[in-house]
Amino acid sequence: MSQIPSGPYPKGLTHSTSDPIRSIETFYVRPRWLFVRVETEKGIVGWGEATLEGHTEAVEGAFVELRERFVGWDSANIEDIWQTAYRARFYRGGPVLMSAISGLDIALWDIKGKTLGVPIWQLLGGKVRNRCKVYSWIGGDKPSDVLAEAQARKDEGFTAVKMNAVESLDWLDSPRALEGTIERVKQVKSIGLDVGLDFHGRVHRPLAKQLAKALEPYNPLFIEEPLLPGQQEEIKSLYGMTSVPIALGERLFTRQDVRPYFEAGCIDIVQPDVAHAGGISEVRRIASMAETYDIALAPHCPLGPIAFAACLQLGFTTPNFVICEMSWKMHYNTEAGGGHDLLTYISNPSVFSVHDGSVALLEGNGLGIEVDEARVREEDAKFREGSVEAWRNPVWRGPDGGIREWL
Numbered sequence: 001m002s003q004i005p006s007g008p009y010p011k012g013l014t015h016s017t018s019d020p021i022r023s024i025e026t027f028y029v030r031p032r033w034l035f036v037r038v039e040t041e042k043g044i045v046g047w048g049e050a051t052l053e054g055h056t057e058a059v060e061g062a063f064v065e066l067r068e069r070f071v072g073w074d075s076a077n078i079e080d081i082w083q084t085a086y087r088a089r090f091y092r093g094g095p096v097l098m099s100a101i102s103g104l105d106i107a108l109w110d111i112k113g114k115t116l117g118v119p120i121w122q123l124l125g126g127k128v129r130n131r132c133k134v135y136s137w138i139g140g141d142k143p144s145d146v147l148a149e150a151q152a153r154k155d156e157g158f159t160a161v162k163m164n165a166v167e168s169l170d171w172l173d174s175p176r177a178l179e180g181t182i183e184r185v186k187q188v189k190s191i192g193l194d195v196g197l198d199f200h201g202r203v204h205r206p207l208a209k210q211l212a213k214a215l216e217p218y219n220p221l222f223i224e225e226p227l228l229p230g231q232q233e234e235i236k237s238l239y240g241m242t243s244v245p246i247a248l249g250e251r252l253f254t255r256q257d258v259r260p261y262f263e264a265g266c267i268d269i270v271q272p273d274v275a276h277a278g279g280i281s282e283v284r285r286i287a288s289m290a291e292t293y294d295i296a297l298a299p300h301c302p303l304g305p306i307a308f309a310a311c312l313q314l315g316f317t318t319p320n321f322v323i324c325e326m327s328w329k330m331h332y333n334t335e336a337g338g339g340h341d342l343l344t345y346i347s348n349p350s351v352f353s354v355h356d357g358s359v360a361l362l363e364g365n366g367l368g369i370e371v372d373e374a375r376v377r378e379e380d381a382k383f384r385e386g387s388v389e390a391w392r393n394p395v396w397r398g399p400d401g402g403i404r405e406w407l
């Protein structure tokens with residue numbers, strides 16, 4: 001029987017070829033991303049993304065404890081570190097703690113791939129496809145004329161887009177508020193693109209059933225978050241009213257969180273966010289759970305290049321993967337100022353090229369991207385010195401002053 005290690009944070013499991021974690025750093029970069037850099041004693045650097053939009057400081061607070069605990073642990077023991085970070089504490093789950101674990105987990109997978117000289121998809125069992133289908137965003141937070149944007153994405157190689165279904169809505173709003181949605185879907189479909197509709201949790205029950213019904217003749221790719229998470233019974237009743245696939249999952253953070261939706265039979269597509277739902281390790285497990293319910297995986301990723309690369313690594317090796325979000329020219333990126341977009345912080349952007357609606361197999365070791373560290377450090381320094389402010393969630397109110405759902 002092995003001896004129980006002493007001290008508050010024993011250095012985990014070790015073996016003869018251990019490469020301990022030397023440092024764990026976090027970097028805030030515009031438009032709204034939190035990157036994680038882990039370096040080992042042998043000098044291998046792995047990158048992760050722990051972006052939790054609007055809550056950067058909270059996630060960085062969670063990293064105080066992760067850094068204290070895991071520096072000195074063998075970087076190769078990803079699962080042991082994941083289990084320790086998740087279970088060896090009284091409080092577990094939730095967006096803040098899970099986003100921090102996500103960033104660390106992704107960086108450790110990057111390190112393992114670089115150490116062994118293979119892409120992450122090789123470590124997860126090898127590829128099951130040569131390309132990953134992706135979709136981009138059009139229309140912004142308050143969609144108006146989407147046709148020009150849809151045409152631009154089509155010209156750039158996309159075959160599918162997503163847009164917000166509606167602007168802000170009251171619990172019960174005029175049915176006229178839905179007419180614009182139908183018109184926009186018709187416009188996008190008219191140029192041959194598939195379109196997913198994100199209800200964004202903005203639509204409450206009285207209008208959600210109307211909108212789902214009204215969209216049905218136009219065959220959207222899916223409707224996303226038709227109601228707020230936590231309402232699986234209400235979503236299930238909606239599920240029975242429409243043939244349009246229902247997607248959900250960006251605000252679920254663990255296997256335990258997705259389980260009631262799977263068991264209720266109220267979704268067709270699960271959308272965990274690799275930067276929020278425990279990283280590559282947990283999203284892989286969620287995908288396997290989903291497969292047993294015949295549910296597809298479509299990673300949520302309105303985030304940065306590290307999260308996107310992690311999603312693609314999963315996509316290349318996950319049988320029930322169908323499509324991944326890609327934040328190229330997303331309104332959050334363009335509205336943040338400074339010209340920062342998906343490709344800003346990587347020096348091999350061609351790996352994300354989109355052709356025929358998909359991205360080709362990432363061949364590089366680890367995540368397959370080269371992070372421009374100098375650029376990341378330069379941008380983070382602006383945040384630390386106060387010349388760049390952290391991104392915050394908009395607060396929406398209706399004409400009567402009452403608060404409305406933004407996200």
Ligand SMILES: [Mg+2]
Pocket residue numbers: 198200224225250
């Ligand atoms: Mg969404």
